[in-house]
Amino acid sequence: xxxxxxxxxxxxxxxxxxxxxxxxxxxxxxxxxxxxxxxxxxxxxxxxxxxxxxxxxxxxxxxxxxxxxxxxxxxxxxxxxxxxxxxxxxxxxxxxxxxxxxxxxxxxxxxxxxxxxxxxxxxxxxxxxxxxxxxxxxxxxxxxxxxxxxxxxxxxx
Amino acid sequence: xxxxxxxxxxxxxxxxxxxxxxxxxxxxxxxxxxxxxxxxxxxxxxxxxxxxxxxxxxxxxxxxxxxxxxxxxxxxxxxxxxxxxxxxxxxxxxxxxxxxxxxxxxxxxxxxxxxxxxxxxxxxxxxxxxxxxxxxxxxxxxxxxxxxxxxxxxxxx
Amino acid sequence: xxxxxxxxxxxxxxxxxxxxxxxxxxxxxxxxxxxxxxxxxxxxxxxxxxxxxxxxxxxxxxxxxxxxxxxxxxxxxxxxxxxxxxxxxxxxxxxxxxxxxxxxxxxxxxxxxxxxxxxxxxxxxxxxxxxxxxxxxxxxxxxxxxxxxxxxxxxxx
Amino acid sequence: xxxxxxxxxxxxxxxxxxxxxxxxxxxxxxxxxxxxxxxxxxxxxxxxxxxxxxxxxxxxxxxxxxxxxxxxxxxxxxxxxxxxxxxxxxxxxxxxxxxxxxxxxxxxxxxxxxxxxxxxxxxxxxxxxxxxxxxxxxxxxxxxxxxxxxxxxxxxx
Amino acid sequence: xxxxxxxxxxxxxxxxxxxxxxxxxxxxxxxxxxxxxxxxxxxxxxxxxxxxxxxxxxxxxxxxxxxxxxxxxxxxxxxxxxxxxxxxxxxxxxxxxxxxxxxxxxxxxxxxxxxxxxxxxxxxxxxxxxxxxxxxxxxxxxxxxxxxxxxxxxxxx
Amino acid sequence: xxxxxxxxxxxxxxxxxxxxxxxxxxxxxxxxxxxxxxxxxxxxxxxxxxxxxxxxxxxxxxxxxxxxxxxxxxxxxxxxxxxxxxxxxxxxxxxxxxxxxxxxxxxxxxxxxxxxxxxxxxxxxxxxxxxxxxxxxxxxxxxxxxxxxxxxxxxxx
Ligand code: NI
Ligand code: NI
Ligand code: NI
Ligand code: NI
Ligand code: NI
Ligand code: NI
Ligand code: NI
Ligand code: NI
Ligand code: NI
Ligand code: NI
Ligand code: NI
Ligand code: NI
Numbered sequence: 001x002x003x004x005x006x007x008x009x010x011x012x013x014x015x016x017x018x019x020x021x022x023x024x025x026x027x028x029x030x031x032x033x034x035x036x037x038x039x040x041x042x043x044x045x046x047x048x049x050x051x052x053x054x055x056x057x058x059x060x061x062x063x064x065x066x067x068x069x070x071x072x073x074x075x076x077x078x079x080x081x082x083x084x085x086x087x088x089x090x091x092x093x094x095x096x097x098x099x100x101x102x103x104x105x106x107x108x109x110x111x112x113x114x115x116x117x118x119x120x121x122x123x124x125x126x127x128x129x130x131x132x133x134x135x136x137x138x139x140x141x142x143x144x145x146x147x148x149x150x151x152x153x154x155x156x157x
Numbered sequence: 158x159x160x161x162x163x164x165x166x167x168x169x170x171x172x173x174x175x176x177x178x179x180x181x182x183x184x185x186x187x188x189x190x191x192x193x194x195x196x197x198x199x200x201x202x203x204x205x206x207x208x209x210x211x212x213x214x215x216x217x218x219x220x221x222x223x224x225x226x227x228x229x230x231x232x233x234x235x236x237x238x239x240x241x242x243x244x245x246x247x248x249x250x251x252x253x254x255x256x257x258x259x260x261x262x263x264x265x266x267x268x269x270x271x272x273x274x275x276x277x278x279x280x281x282x283x284x285x286x287x288x289x290x291x292x293x294x295x296x297x298x299x300x301x302x303x304x305x306x307x308x309x310x311x312x313x314x
Numbered sequence: 315x316x317x318x319x320x321x322x323x324x325x326x327x328x329x330x331x332x333x334x335x336x337x338x339x340x341x342x343x344x345x346x347x348x349x350x351x352x353x354x355x356x357x358x359x360x361x362x363x364x365x366x367x368x369x370x371x372x373x374x375x376x377x378x379x380x381x382x383x384x385x386x387x388x389x390x391x392x393x394x395x396x397x398x399x400x401x402x403x404x405x406x407x408x409x410x411x412x413x414x415x416x417x418x419x420x421x422x423x424x425x426x427x428x429x430x431x432x433x434x435x436x437x438x439x440x441x442x443x444x445x446x447x448x449x450x451x452x453x454x455x456x457x458x459x460x461x462x463x464x465x466x467x468x469x470x471x
Numbered sequence: 472x473x474x475x476x477x478x479x480x481x482x483x484x485x486x487x488x489x490x491x492x493x494x495x496x497x498x499x500x501x502x503x504x505x506x507x508x509x510x511x512x513x514x515x516x517x518x519x520x521x522x523x524x525x526x527x528x529x530x531x532x533x534x535x536x537x538x539x540x541x542x543x544x545x546x547x548x549x550x551x552x553x554x555x556x557x558x559x560x561x562x563x564x565x566x567x568x569x570x571x572x573x574x575x576x577x578x579x580x581x582x583x584x585x586x587x588x589x590x591x592x593x594x595x596x597x598x599x600x601x602x603x604x605x606x607x608x609x610x611x612x613x614x615x616x617x618x619x620x621x622x623x624x625x626x627x628x
Numbered sequence: 629x630x631x632x633x634x635x636x637x638x639x640x641x642x643x644x645x646x647x648x649x650x651x652x653x654x655x656x657x658x659x660x661x662x663x664x665x666x667x668x669x670x671x672x673x674x675x676x677x678x679x680x681x682x683x684x685x686x687x688x689x690x691x692x693x694x695x696x697x698x699x700x701x702x703x704x705x706x707x708x709x710x711x712x713x714x715x716x717x718x719x720x721x722x723x724x725x726x727x728x729x730x731x732x733x734x735x736x737x738x739x740x741x742x743x744x745x746x747x748x749x750x751x752x753x754x755x756x757x758x759x760x761x762x763x764x765x766x767x768x769x770x771x772x773x774x775x776x777x778x779x780x781x782x783x784x785x
Numbered sequence: 786x787x788x789x790x791x792x793x794x795x796x797x798x799x800x801x802x803x804x805x806x807x808x809x810x811x812x813x814x815x816x817x818x819x820x821x822x823x824x825x826x827x828x829x830x831x832x833x834x835x836x837x838x839x840x841x842x843x844x845x846x847x848x849x850x851x852x853x854x855x856x857x858x859x860x861x862x863x864x865x866x867x868x869x870x871x872x873x874x875x876x877x878x879x880x881x882x883x884x885x886x887x888x889x890x891x892x893x894x895x896x897x898x899x900x901x902x903x904x905x906x907x908x909x910x911x912x913x914x915x916x917x918x919x920x921x922x923x924x925x926x927x928x929x930x931x932x933x934x935x936x937x938x939x940x941x942x
Contacts, residue, residue, distance in 0.1 A: 022498075023498035024284075024498070026496060026497055027493075027528050028755050029770060031528075035526075038367060045366075046367075048363070048374070049528060051840070051842050052201075052203045052498060053191060053195060054499070055505045055836070055839075055840055057518040057520060059528045060205070062364075081768075084255060084272040084281075085253065087174075089248050089403065091403050092401065093402075094388045094399065117389070117392045118389070122392075140707060141708075142653070142657060152935075178358065180812035180816075181813050183811055184807075184837060185612070186612045206677070206834030207361060208360060208361040210352060212679070212815075212816040216842045237612075238611075239613065241409060243407065244405040297551045299500060307780075337655035337659075341686040343927060344683075346919065349683075366655060369663075370655035370656055371655050371658055371675040394925045395925075396927065441813050449820075454814075454865045460623070463621060488872070495755075509838060515837075517806060517835045518835060519676060519836075520834065520836075549722070556723035556724065558692075559720050559721075562872040565859045586869040591864050593867070677833070680830075681829075681830060702879045706881060712900040713880035715849075717876050
């Protein structure tokens, strides 16, 4: 996902939550399905361990998508999972406005996301940048985050 | 549940999701409650492990029922669980049309559910048939499913 | 929370469920957030273990609040957690009417909550009273509950 | 299991814990396996939700058995689950001595297990007795336990 | 991992289980650590959701490794996670002997693992082969497994 | 716990893991038990959600203690939980050496734990110090950690 696509200016929107309980599909197959759904543009995909009837350890698959893409994702779920039905609902969201800036560190430059909501400001080093550095320079991810943090000035600076 | 009761022709409907967080009821008792709710005609009952205040490992009980039966199930939950309140919401569902056919296998006949949604077709051996065979003939459930699969022709055949 | 504030006469109301998925915050910090949210008057706060993309074990934070306090809690979540967006929805609730009475036991007096919903009546010893006794007299919490139960007469007595 | 078989006089023993991680077996099938293992005499069978590589929500199956029956249960796991290997270890246990007595209640007689370990004494109404009453008389399981508790005298009485 | 490296002839061996409880590391970072450990040759890495003191939702990291590589993995855990200590123990394992054969299907050839333990025989289509086909031919993983199963003869054939 | 009690010089030791599966105790009561065990000096107490027979959502209680205190903790578990038996095993541990230093920040001084294991060095701001500041100054815990990190020099400085 290019960073430019993540720029968000609005403060609220709606999102569709689609869910299905799966007791007749393996974990291997659910890992495969997560890839399919993310590739297709799902905003978020997550699994919750649940306990269904007849002593079945099972998984609830949850999917957050753009409400306009409901039918596309319903079809993907019915095709790629074993479920024969999915349930869905529209949720409201409050979201922070996001901008990206580049911060120089001893490991090299790292993008930092600056999120704002009124007077609330949060700065978050981009995971992908930090993970690439940690992987290549064989250090812990936290060590990279700590170095980025040292270089961060307050947003108002 | 008789298979004939499971025949479904519509492609979408609504379902009521009722939930309660339980930190003052034992697992033994929750297993009992699951039976009570399934016997009363709940479409689905499942438990999610949650973590409540004061370091309490707890359970969220979730119940999917026909919206027309809301008050009946609210009363069952208030009577059989320790909660003093339940929350609920109506969800939309997209569901596949289902038909059953019988497939001959070396273990004997097995029902197979054929579910369709537009051009999407899925075939699923019935759990109860396969479990009965696996139990009586002392084989793994997967061995029965594999045998049914070998006998399955494509739906279009 | 004083017991008098917990007296409830209505049988149904609405509640706001606010949720966020957190994969970039530690458990230590989430425990801190639970305190902040309860101190601010959340009706309930609970954590659900989830599994997010890229093999991330994560936590869904769920918050039940008075719908009139939505913006207050949205701001608290955006300030105290690492999320840059939260989702929410309004739920209906059916709740039992509650009264408190005091029951004399060999351990001393204990408050008991009497909850009613039509003909359904449930009596629950107050956790805080029982925990205080169990802590001070070095007995199991269940032993205190059992003693309270022995002293309980049926609500109709 | 007959109650007489549950009488235990020793205070410590050993037990074998056998475990396997399952990411290629469905919840339906794991529910079936639990029955097979309990029927074969496992002391305890339980499932833990785990998160394996490649985003797989999976299940750890744990089995407590008599150490003398190791090979029997290893074979059952290799036959009935999809795993190709199981791991095991011997654990020590400290266990309470148990006796059963019958307690008269307004619902009829109920067995109560009296467990002792030195000066520690615990009384537990038998689940099966209470569940049968709750099912037949359409009351909550807790209501039965509360009635049994009212009739319980202290073990020393 | 090349398939030839997975050929196993022995029926039992030992494995080292290393574990640590993590309440001060994010899910993002734990996903990164899983990659590091698998790249370093861990036999298995898995996460279990746990609930630690002070209301902390946390994660138990479990690692199965060759006992001869203990110090290497202890060091990796101390370097890449936030824990300041790890615990470990040696477990026995019973494992099936494994061979691979190639099966022709309408989707193309697929490797199938044939695992044996005395008279117990299990056949498992290789996940990576099936996932590649499912991804490229845009079909569900189960559809590929079902096609492989149709082509499977019994091992004795 | 005073910081001076946490100074550790050895690099390896043993610890006793005691566990019990609880399906007949409420979450409320388990939260109470966690306090009892921590007050008694347990090194760690944690809960794992499990799924026991008869559709029971349950909790595995795990306790890490000094091996010399086994009988004390066995007795506490048998007294304060509903279990009638506990299992235990001795584990090896590899642990980092720890020292504390004080770091000046714009929020005031904060203790930082410096843990070493050969050439591996990790610095961790003390949770209790940071939580106190975050609580009193009404900022997010991460904001305090980030400020401490900015002030941290490398251990070799
Ligand atoms: Ni099914
Ligand atoms: Ni840039
Ligand atoms: Ni309560
Ligand atoms: Ni038929
Ligand atoms: Ni993130
Ligand atoms: Ni009072
Ligand atoms: Ni596999
Ligand atoms: Ni008897
Ligand atoms: Ni810590
Ligand atoms: Ni080959
Ligand atoms: Ni029991
Ligand atoms: Ni100091």
